[in-house]
Amino acid sequence: MPEAALPIAAEQETVAARGVYTDAERELLRQLQLPEEDGVPLESHYHALQQQLLAEVIHQHFKGRTDYFCGTNMFVYYSLEQAQGITDFVEGKRESAPYKGPDLLVVVGVDGTKRRKHWVVWDEDDRFPDLLVEITSPSTKSKDTDDNLKLFAQVFRTREYFWYDEEAGEWMGYRLQGESYVPIEPNEQGWRWSEVLGAWLGVSELPYRGWRYRWLRLYDGAGRLVPTGEELAAAERERAEAERQRAEQAERRIEQERLLREQEHQRAERAERRAERERQRADAERQRAEQERQWAEAERQRAEQERLLREQAERRLAELEAELKRLRSDG
Structure with missing residues (x-):
């Protein structure tokens, strides 16, 4: 996986060097009332949602950081001529406008807490995005895939540029090398690595806010989809529901174990x-056996006693008969 990279001092000096303004030019630039919008609506509902989705996941990916700025559908002012041209277009003084700004821009190494209504290069230490x-469409594809490559590489010197055509299922990424862009080769999943973001850009068909398109999304270095706030909330609800179910299962298990212990206790008591x-x-x-034994012993003793008495009576009778016989013989 490519390593993430943030601008180094030398790169920042190179950026600043191409935006040197005279004092007179800076004074004129400060006097301009720079428009924030031109009243031209976005191409489609999808177009607005795709901008919001990318910005949301970039903020999620950079959560906790304040050293970057991410803006959507924002004017980028970079020269007196361009700023005056946009002003004249908004005021109806000309039919077409010079380049106004991208669908999404990211600048790293800047104060992310600063409030901005547009990106004004001369107010940002001459920093370009x-x-x-660019979320392209049939009406803008030529500009997004050709004209912008020259402007962003030769004037902006923007490190990375991506365009995405959802309807055609096409998209490209470019990285600045020297004075021009070279394509960023996709990986096996068709994703392209952004050194600026330290993340992959790739297409996902997961719904966003209930809408199903082929969305351009971010994947972190481990290949995990960077979640939206809604997806995080859904994951948290699922986690909480799973935790609730685990708690209920634990309670049921404890109750079952209590019932089993109670049943075991009752079985032990019955036993x-x-x-x-x-x-x-x-x-x-x-x-009963002892009593019967005692009864039998008493019966035996009674029988023995009766036997002895009978024998005694018989002996006495014999003696008396003998005595009587003797007396008769003597008389």
Whole structure:
């Protein structure tokens, strides 16, 4: 993957060197009431959405940074002649205007907290945009794919330029080398690397604000789609919903484990009661057996006693009979 690169001091000095103005020119430039818009509507609803989408994901990609500026549909003023030409066009003094500005521009290494209604080169230490994007259409394709290449390379010296034709499914990216642009070769996914952004540009068919087009989007260095705010919110909702479901599952699992423990406790109690009843039955059986043994012993003793008494009675009877017999014989 190509390494991200920000402007170095030498590059900034080169940029400034091509925008040297005399004091008189600077005074005239300051006196101009620079228009912010010309009243010409964008080509289509898609055109406006694509601008907003690119700006949104660039801000997301650079989240936490204040050293860059990203603007959409913004005039770029870079010379007295061009500024006067735009002013005359807006005021109806001429039928056509010189180059006014891109669909999207990015400048790095500047104060991103500064409020800007347009990009005025002489008010920005003679800095031109580092990256430009044009959302082209049949009416602007010739300008975007030919005229702009010369202007951006030879006058702006803009490091990277991309144009995108959604209807035709075509787009290109260029990087400045010397006095001209060379195409940025796509990777296997058809994406093109931007050194200015430190990200890939590529086409995605995911919907944006409910609209389905082939959108020009950003992918980070790891190949992940840079999300929009809506996608982040949806991902957060999904994460929160997944977390809620995990919490519910954990609660159900805890409840199931509690019920299982309760059931196990009840089974243990029932088993203990059964064991106690069995013990009591065994004790009762032992007591009954002991009682029967005692009864049998008492019966045996009674029978023995009866036997002894009978034997004693029989002996006594024998003795009496013998005595009687003797007495009879003596008489």
